[in-house]
Amino acid sequence: MARKRGRGMAAGWYGIARTATVDRAGAWAEIDDGGTVKIMTGVTEIGEGILTVLAQIAAEEIGVTPQDVTIGDNDTARVPEAAHAGATRMTYMIGNAVALASRDARERLVAVLAAHWEVAADNIVTANGIARVEGANQHMSMAEAVHLCKSRGVVPVGSASFGTDTTGLDPVDGSGRPWQAYVFGCQVAEVEVDTVTGEVQVLGVWAAHDVGRAVNPKGVEGQIEGAVVQALGQALMEDYKLDGGHTTTPGFAKYILPTALDVPQVNSVIIEDPDPIGPLGVKGIGEPAMVPTIPAVMNAIYDAVGVRITSLPATPEKILEALRAKTNAKASVAAE
Amino acid sequence: MPDLRIDAIINGRKVSRTAKPWQRLIDFLREDLHLTGTKEGCGAGECGTCSVFVDGVLVKSCLMPVAKAQGARIDTVESLGRNELSVLQKAFHKAGASQCGYCIPGMVMAATSALRANPFADREEIKERLGGNVCRCTGYQKIVDAVELARDVVNGRISATALEEEETADGRFIGANVRRLDAPSKVSGALKYAGDMVMANMLHVQVLRSPHAHARIVSLDISEAAAMDGVEAVITSEDVPGVDGFGVFVHDQPVMARGKVRYVGEAVAAVAAEDVVTARRALAKIKVVYEPLPAVFSVEEALRPGAPVLHDYAPDNVTKHIPVRVGDVARGFAESDLIVEQVYETQAVEHAYLEPEAGLAHVDADGVVTIQSPSQNITHHRHMLARILALPINKVRMIMSPVGGGFGGKEDMIYQGMLAILAIKTRRPVRLVFTREESIASTAKRHPSKTTLKMGLTLDGRIRAVEFNMVCDGGAYGLSTEGVMRKAAILGAGPYNIPNLKMDTYGIYTNNTPSGAFRSFGALQAQFATESHLDICAERLGIDPFEIRRINAMRPGSKTHTKQPLKSASLLAALKAVAQASGWEKGPPTSRGEARRDLGGPGNRPSCTLGSRIDGAPGQARDEVA
Numbered sequence A: 001m002a003r004k005r006g007r008g009m010a011a012g013w014y015g016i017a018r019t020a021t022v023d024r025a026g027a028w029a030e031i032d033d034g035g036t037v038k039i040m041t042g043v044t045e046i047g048e049g050i051l052t053v054l055a056q057i058a059a060e061e062i063g064v065t066p067q068d069v070t071i072g073d074n075d076t077a078r079v080p081e082a083a084h085a086g087a088t089r090m091t092y093m094i095g096n097a098v099a100l101a102s103r104d105a106r107e108r109l110v111a112v113l114a115a116h117w118e119v120a121a122d123n124i125v126t127a128n129g130i131a132r133v134e135g136a137n138q139h140m141s142m143a144e145a146v147h148l149c150k151s152r153g154v155v156p157v158g159s160a161s162f163g164t165d166t167t168g169l170d171p172v173d174g175s176g177r178p179w180q181a182y183v184f185g186c187q188v189a190e191v192e193v194d195t196v197t198g199e200v201q202v203l204g205v206w207a208a209h210d211v212g213r214a215v216n217p218k219g220v221e222g223q224i225e226g227a228v229v230q231a232l233g234q235a236l237m238e239d240y241k242l243d244g245g246h247t248t249t250p251g252f253a254k255y256i257l258p259t260a261l262d263v264p265q266v267n268s269v270i271i272e273d274p275d276p277i278g279p280l281g282v283k284g285i286g287e288p289a290m291v292p293t294i295p296a297v298m299n300a301i302y303d304a305v306g307v308r309i310t311s312l313p314a315t316p317e318k319i320l321e322a323l324r325a326k327t328n329a330k331a332s333v334a335a336e
Numbered sequence B: 001m002p003d004l005r006i007d008a009i010i011n012g013r014k015v016s017r018t019a020k021p022w023q024r025l026i027d028f029l030r031e032d033l034h035l036t037g038t039k040e041g042c043g044a045g046e047c048g049t050c051s052v053f054v055d056g057v058l059v060k061s062c063l064m065p066v067a068k069a070q071g072a073r074i075d076t077v078e079s080l081g082r083n084e085l086s087v088l089q090k091a092f093h094k095a096g097a098s099q100c101g102y103c104i105p106g107m108v109m110a111a112t113s114a115l116r117a118n119p120f121a122d123r124e125e126i127k128e129r130l131g132g133n134v135c136r137c138t139g140y141q142k143i144v145d146a147v148e149l150a151r152d153v154v155n156g157r158i159s160a161t162a163l164e165e166e167e168t169a170d171g172r173f174i175g176a177n178v179r180r181l182d183a184p185s186k187v188s189g190a191l192k193y194a195g196d197m198v199m200a201n202m203l204h205v206q207v208l209r210s211p212h213a214h215a216r217i218v219s220l221d222i223s224e225a226a227a228m229d230g231v232e233a234v235i236t237s238e239d240v241p242g243v244d245g246f247g248v249f250v251h252d253q254p255v256m257a258r259g260k261v262r263y264v265g266e267a268v269a270a271v272a273a274e275d276v277v278t279a280r281r282a283l284a285k286i287k288v289v290y291e292p293l294p295a296v297f298s299v300e301e302a303l304r305p306g307a308p309v310l311h312d313y314a315p316d317n318v319t320k321h322i323p324v325r326v327g328d329v330a331r332g333f334a335e336s337d338l339i340v341e342q343v344y345e346t347q348a349v350e351h352a353y354l355e356p357e358a359g360l361a362h363v364d365a366d367g368v369v370t371i372q373s374p375s376q377n378i379t380h381h382r383h384m385l386a387r388i389l390a391l392p393i394n395k396v397r398m399i400m401s402p403v404g405g406g407f408g409g410k411e412d413m414i415y416q417g418m419l420a421i422l423a424i425k426t427r428r429p430v431r432l433v434f435t436r437e438e439s440i441a442s443t444a445k446r447h448p449s450k451t452t453l454k455m456g457l458t459l460d461g462r463i464r465a466v467e468f469n470m471v472c473d474g475g476a477y478g479l480s481t482e483g484v485m486r487k488a489a490i491l492g493a494g495p496y497n498i499p500n501l502k503m504d505t506y507g508i509y510t511n512n513t514p515s516g517a518f519r520s521f522g523a524l525q526a527q528f529a530t531e532s533h534l535d536i537c538a539e540r541l542g543i544d545p546f547e548i549r550r551i552n553a554m555r556p557g558s559k560t561h562t563k564q565p566l567k568s569a570s571l572l573a574a575l576k577a578v579a580q581a582s583g584w585e586k587g588p589p590t591s592r593g594e595a596r597r598d599l600g601g602p603g604n605r606p607s608c609t610l611g612s613r614i615d616g617a618p619g620q621a622r623d624e625v626a
Ligand code: FES
Pocket: B039, B040, B041, B042, B043, B044, B045, B046, B047, B048, B049, B050, B051, B060, B061, B062, B063
């Protein structure tokens, strides 16, 4: 058989949010007319799904639906700072900031309702666009609740800042607290190696990752699937090449990217080990999901055909060369 | 050449207009008709973001001269689901198939075409039919899920209610699969990325880039370019009003080359003109005399004594060294039964976000310099730009436009400075859209790395000592190198208890394309080494690879390599979960291969016989599918 299968595994870990520095994010919330919500914070979608995640958080915290939430554009002149879009920090930093700002706005609204219904604020439940008294039948829509607030001279707004308790690293021994939340993950890859062409196909990847708490499980899967495939590109084909400083891979004809035909089935397992520090228990997934894939694939290639690729990418040429070297080594052992 | 007359039916409406003979169909659609749902990801027929229907056939509009549109019926993504999203668009929404969204209009067009060609296409055939469309975000899985969902709804195999939002219990939205709120704007092509935005009276910017890896700029003469008709401004480093320098950690990169160039593709000058063609012509009129300097193209060359120096502040070409020390490695190795040493190398990798860099700048009525761009860090960019422009910080306004994929590659402020200066100089809005080639040649890559890893263990699989030395090519400018080295140093030895550790990571300047932030930021390169190494050691010790990791795993309360106690640690849970999910057969990693009994299970896709079905014999393909 020219095609040989094998399996490999690898683990990994990652820190959430900015590294070895204090991270911070601010957010403003307003429960607006019609029972809608405005969230202002320094965020724009880069594809990870953060806008939906923040809308889910604000909706649950305030008691409306995600479709009721509008998130303002990231604009240094109009919204509070939430630092940058990267470092697997969006759900953790901005999600927690939005949760706190939402709670702050809700508290203002609920105080008015509590006075109106003459009950303790703790007895008021807000969910899915309805405000009601727990165990009683007083209720009104969130639209009416906002209207009531405004008739009492109250605009239900809130704000919050979420920061980390972190430090830089000691310049000599590196000691320090670079992050307050860590995530861990592990993946298994199953490959098929064609010993004639050297081509490697990754057929399946099983990926288990801790995200603290999944705000949108399908979104988490999307991050894992995308990360695995990006890592696969680096593992098997992508190679930005230079010759005397000039690139010889100037476009996608030369710089080869994975297509739908190259990708494995990705089987995600979401682990929820809540962050003990932040108000939501969330952590992150964008970058960590990429860490174990490459070594898992290289370990699987070794399992399949007994050659260890230590220099990326594992191109067909490299696999064939390694297979030849292995055969030659065996032959010379036999000859001795 | 005279203008062309184009009469075509576009999205069902008769269009009669003139076009320039050099225009491609994509230019005509985007620039003249403002149908910006059709995206330009590569301009070379390689990515599919520009897919449209011409007389019902899926075509890459970047490859089609506009002249060929004469008399044709053209349908763009805007033609789909005009009043209500199409079933396929709804399926993309439901399945979570869009992330950054930049590939999505093209993907929706290709998928529409696929289901028209074969409404019963199976998963493998769908993948083959989408093979010409690249997505950098999703890993394709949810895209193919979406096409399968649409297929089944259209065929009546499942109810259309499957496209709707799932019920959520009593306002508990955290933990629910809420459909992405931004998906409708992406599947319909309605969302405007920076390169889709226009402002009245807008100028177009082009950038002159260095052809040399290392050279002194002897002279730079812009007079002829500046005097051209249609050219509003030409700028060089002399036009930078404030402190000229940017970077994520060190501000070592000028807005445009100052005195010398350090890599091929570095910006040297920029032109703002009435249209892109004029701006490009003007670039050719800028006269630069370079005196080539000796260059270094590898870390070995850069570290050699007497090597050419890139930046005066770093005479040894070392951008950053990060050490981490625990215990005493000499003692640890002495206590070890097995010591394994191995070198690992990783290559430079391009982010290849489908949206090339683009930005739009203008000075508003209050004198605020405003820049819209897919920047991943407008907070820091505003700080740096205020210094560069010598303006109070509230006179600089950065707006983050929707990002068509970033992965760290859009954290660097490599073009916003030029846009700001041109907007100030011309008092008109200016827009720059990178070509794919420009994006690849001039922007950061993942750091190539070389790691020497030495690990000592006892026979029971316990790690006693690790010596880890990683040297990375940071390229010509610092960008995120310092941070990448830090993350690699903190995380590189893996989530394992290692009593004696000597970890060093080095970022080195060379005259290669700069390296910068890239998803997983140094941790990927370093953990590739460690995780490969653990398997080598496990084989030598006869231990299952899960087991060797379990033996050494950090647990709650363990101290990290930077001596931070972990409040929680989920590694054991992750190991257990994946061993179970994959049905892992225990055993040391001795190249068991075909002898394993856990191969070929349901979590795999079928192994692929590339293109043999739709290219070769479509009829036969159906049979095989059925
Ligand atoms: S294929 Fe046309 S832009 Fe990429």
